[in-house]
Amino acid sequence: MTDSPVLDLLAQHRLVPVIVLDHVSAARPLADALLAGGLPVAEITLRTPSAMSVLEAMAGESSLLVGAGTVLDVEQVEQAASVGARFIVSPGFDRDVVQRAQQLGTVPIPGVATATELQAARRAGIDVVKFFPARALGGVPALRALAAPFPGIRFVPTGGINADDLADYLAIPSVVAVGGSFMVASAALADEDWEGITQRVRDAVGLVRGEGQAASRTPR
DSSP states (O other), X not given: OOOOHHHHHHHHHOEEEEEOOSOGGGHHHHHHHHHHTTOOEEEEESXXXXXXXXXXXXXXXXXXXXXXXXXXXXXXXXXXXXXXXXXXXXXXXXXXXXXXXXXXXXXEEXXXXXXXXXXXHHHTTOOEEEETTHHXXXXXXXXXHHHTTOTTOEEEEBXXXXXXXXXXXXXXXXXXXXXXXXXXXXXHHHTTOHHHHXXXXXXXXXXXXXXXXXXXXXXX
């Protein structure tokens, strides 16, 4: 895998909470909840008008590794990098997005769904990609089949993954980390249920460490 402190941290924690947050006022308590649960990682998706402000607020927490998700164009790459995003996640492969992220020193993790896209990402110097949407594409069996011809590529599967199948994805040798919103479900965010989020995160971290079953069963 590419020598990168960001990728090393993702490989260490093996979980990426995928976050859609409407209000910047919730950024700091959410950061505290993630840290209390033992997971200093966050992907802030650029799906709301306040997403960049949320990203900036959470990136201000030095203990958190924060990235931008749902990045669709070069302008978003530049904005996200300017407010502290350390990695850039896209739903698909876009060479311009990848190249600009590389130029800015921000780690690109482009999405792939096919072998053709994966070969294009590989030619662009990428060896860690997002497999998306994981469940809709066939889940664990599909990822194993796609990974087989590409022994040098590592994956971050995202999309429809929950606590029930988390361990199955983590058992695939080529999986660096698993992304999902089940730890930070929209209902819990709307209710500002920080204790509940902390517990879901703690349960997921326990699954990564092989410490039993997580309580949350809310799918992404």
